[in-house]
Structure formats: C-alpha cells, structure tokens
Amino acid sequence: MTALEPTILATSGGHRIGGRTRVLFDSLVHHAVDLSGVHGRRPRVLYVGTAIGDAEHFTTRMTEAARVAGFDLTPLHLFPMPNLEDVEGTVLDQDVVWVMGGSVVNLLAVWRAHGLDRIMHRAWQSGVVLSGVSAGSLCWYEGGATDSFGPELRPITNGLGFLPYGNGVHYDSDEGRRPLIHRLVADGTVPTAHCTDDGVGLVYRGTELVEAVAEVPGASAYVVTRDPDGAGVTEQRIEPRRLAPSPRG
Structure with a gap:
C-alpha cells in the first residue's frame, strides 16, 4: 500500500546513536513509514546515499538500522554505476524513499545525469513517500542554503522543485543558516x-x-515570508507535534 496522495516528509533528523549499533532510525523515519500506510507486511524502504558518494560504511549502518527497525531496506547506489538493473521499477515498488544528507549540489547533478529526478517525481505522484535528512530534505524544494560548495554557506536555486518553497535545514544548530x-x-x-x-x-x-x-523536545519549525514592501522578512514559528519515541533500540 502507498500513501493516498503525494507525500513528502522533509527533515533535519531521523537518525540517532544506538546501543549495539552505530545508528538507529529515530521517530522521523518511523513516521515516514507510518505515512505510507503500509500494514500486514514489512515496510519497504529505499536508502539513497548519493549525497555522501554512496559511502559503503554508511550503507552498512543503514542496513543494520533497518534490520533493528523491522524494515526491508534496499540501497540505491549510483557510484560507480547504478547497482540495480531496473532503477525505476525498484523505486516505484517502495513504501518510502529515505535520502541521506551530504552534498545536495552533487546529489542533484548525479540524479539528473541518471534520470533519477524524473523517477522520483513519478514515485511521488504514485504514492511512494519521499523523505530524507538535510540534503535529503533540501533536494525536494526550489532551493535554500547549503555548504555543498565549501565551509561558507551559499544559496542553491536549482532544487527539484516538487515543493514550491525554499528550505532551511539545521536551523538551530548552524548559526549561519x-x-x-x-x-x-x-x-x-x-x-x-x-x-x-x-x-x-x-x-x-x-x-x-x-x-x-x-522527535526531540523543544525544537521548532518556521515559515519565512517576504514582507510586502520588500524591506525584510517575517518569521513565523510553528509548534511541531511530538512523535512517540522510536519503537526499537
């Protein structure tokens, strides 16, 4: 079963340190699965690590996190070539796509080279929940702030644009954003x-x-709008609903 309408969960979270494992899926990843509406079988989650160059050690950590969570995880690698024969069919067969953080600039370039941008749009329209953290959040929007070019934050304006907004991630932990x-x-x-x-x-x-x-207390979301006179912006705080703790680990 897929979501009843196109669904995106864009985050600045989703992972936490485990006891017996290096990484566990936190409440935001579990919420992405809940949004898909899957029941009666193990959820199918596609892990996409393009933004960190498909680092094998992190794929291993995500696979272990999925085992603990009770998910069936499929990694999609694009380096040095796609690791799946039927990329589109595999993406469309998932309940959730979880996109790792890293360089959103590199992610966008590589996805477009392989046509994954178009595949992700079809998956979104078909009810696969698109989700991710940091670069895996920013990619779905028009643009925002990124450190993909170096330590100094710079704008990016060529996001996928599924969501017609800008996006700011790590809003409280990176003072420049x-x-x-x-x-x-x-x-x-x-x-x-x-x-x-x-x-x-x-x-x-x-x-x-x-x-x-x-998934943590005290954190917030915000909507930043341009003032009508163009002289500045207005920032509206949104109080988030606190999710239940992740069920395992």
Missing part, C-alpha cells in the same frame, strides 16, 4: 522558506504543508 535564509527570501532569491530545527520534520500532502513533527 537563519540569516542567510532571511536574506535569500528578502531579496527574492528563494520563495517563502520552510525551515526545521534539528529533530524536526515537515509533512506535505501534495504541495501543502499540513503538519510539523518532532
């Missing part, structure tokens, strides 16, 4: 921006933001 997002919205470089503190996710049905959710 909030002022840059404010500037980019104020000067029209990116449209109205939806932003998340660490541990927060934004749920979209179609392109409508329907809810903010959190």
Whole structure:
C-alpha cells in the first residue's frame, strides 16, 4: 500500500546513536513509514546515499538500522554505476524513499545525469513517500542554503522543485543558516522558506504543508515570508507535534 496522495516528509533528523549499533532510525523515519500506510507486511524502504558518494560504511549502518527497525531496506547506489538493473521499477515498488544528507549540489547533478529526478517525481505522484535528512530534505524544494560548495554557506536555486518553497535545514544548530535564509527570501532569491530545527520534520500532502513533527523536545519549525514592501522578512514559528519515541533500540 502507498500513501493516498503525494507525500513528502522533509527533515533535519531521523537518525540517532544506538546501543549495539552505530545508528538507529529515530521517530522521523518511523513516521515516514507510518505515512505510507503500509500494514500486514514489512515496510519497504529505499536508502539513497548519493549525497555522501554512496559511502559503503554508511550503507552498512543503514542496513543494520533497518534490520533493528523491522524494515526491508534496499540501497540505491549510483557510484560507480547504478547497482540495480531496473532503477525505476525498484523505486516505484517502495513504501518510502529515505535520502541521506551530504552534498545536495552533487546529489542533484548525479540524479539528473541518471534520470533519477524524473523517477522520483513519478514515485511521488504514485504514492511512494519521499523523505530524507538535510540534503535529503533540501533536494525536494526550489532551493535554500547549503555548504555543498565549501565551509561558507551559499544559496542553491536549482532544487527539484516538487515543493514550491525554499528550505532551511539545521536551523538551530548552524548559526549561519537563519540569516542567510532571511536574506535569500528578502531579496527574492528563494520563495517563502520552510525551515526545521534539528529533530524536526515537515509533512506535505501534495504541495501543502499540513503538519510539523518532532522527535526531540523543544525544537521548532518556521515559515519565512517576504514582507510586502520588500524591506525584510517575517518569521513565523510553528509548534511541531511530538512523535512517540522510536519503537526499537
């Protein structure tokens, strides 16, 4: 079963340190699975690590996290070539796509070279829940702030644009992101921006933001809009709904 309408969960979280494993899936990943509506079988989750160059050690950690969570995980690698014969068929057969953080600039370039941008759009339209953290959040939007080019944050404006907004991730943990997002919205470089503190996710049905959710206490989401006179921005805080703790680990 897939979601009843196109669904995205864009986050600044989803992972935590485990006891017996290096990484566990936290509540945001479990919520992505819940949004898919899957029941009566093990959820199918596609892990996409393009933004960190398909690092094998992290694929191993994600596979172990999925085992603990009770998910069937399929890694999609694009380096040095796709590891799947039928990429589109495999993506469309999933309940959830979880995209790892890293370089969103590299992710977008490689996805477009392989046509994965178009495949992801078809999956979204068919009810596969698209989700991810950091670069795996920013990729679904028009643009936002990124450190993909170097330590100094810079704008990116060529996101996939499934969601017609800007995006700010790690809004509370990277002090440079909030002022840059404010500037980019104020000067029209990116449209109205939806932003998340660490541990927060934004749920979209179609392109409508329907809810903010959190796996940690005290974190928030924000909507940054350009003032009508163009002189500045207004930041509106959104109180997220606290998710139940992840069920395992």
